[in-house]
Amino acid sequence: MSAIQAARFVSRFEHGSPSLDPKAGRALSTRLDHRNPLVFDTHELGRRPGALQRLSRSVSAPADFGVVGVVGVPEGAPVEIDLRLESVMEGVLVTGTARASAEGECVRCLEPVELELDVDFQEMFSYPDSDDRGRSKAAADDEAEDDEDMIPLEDGMFDLEPVLRDAVVLALPMQPVCREDCAGLCSECGINLNDHPDHHHDAVDMRWAALQGLAGSLGTDEKDNMSGAEAGVDEKQEK
Secondary structure: OOHHHHHHHHHHHHOOOOOEOOOOOOEOOOOOOOOOOOEEEOOOOOOOOOOEEEEEEEEEOOOOEEEOOOEEEOOOOEEEEEEEEEEOOOEEEEEEEEEEEEEEEOOOOOOEEEEEEEEEEEEEEEOOOEOOOOOEOOOOHHHHOOOOOOEEOEOOEEEOHHHHHHHHHHHOOOOOOOOOOOOOEOOOOOOEOOOOOOOOOOOOOHHHHHHHHHHHHOOHHHHHHHHHHHHHHHHHHHO
């Protein structure tokens, strides 16, 4: 299994995608809800190779639609989807574009960040294998590896959410910044250096830090005595 396949598996497992048969390693059939706006029906497209269908739909972003805790599309925010469905021998090839606004936090200055997303994606949804009686049959062992990346249609429908989630996550920056030249925060006091470009702290030579601490700990009387002693020494030297 490739790194991308593993990432897809983890993402879809975490967000309630179809479970896997531990023996065959294939997705078990689950009933899709046609009322879900991210579920699409291909019956109108038909199974004749070369048939095309174009669809546009505005949907609400599901929960955790992005990199959790970093940046993502807020739950319920509008996501504009344009799809091109093409019937091929193996199934339905879905090519699409999604547009949405993502929100996050600058990793340097911690200010809010808003990003406009325009992502492209493509996925093959395969026709389920069937025998002459139309009953589902298991794929041969030597074909299992080739079919790893193909998601089966369920009653002529497919769920676009896992594909869309993968595309959005890959398009988002792992370390969002408000601007490329963001100066960030002062490491000493935390002030925003974008608002205060001349801000700085006087550097203290560590070699003198101990003496400065000693001078600060001396009382007034001790300082006067030291001054008097130094004056006496000077008088003797003059004589």
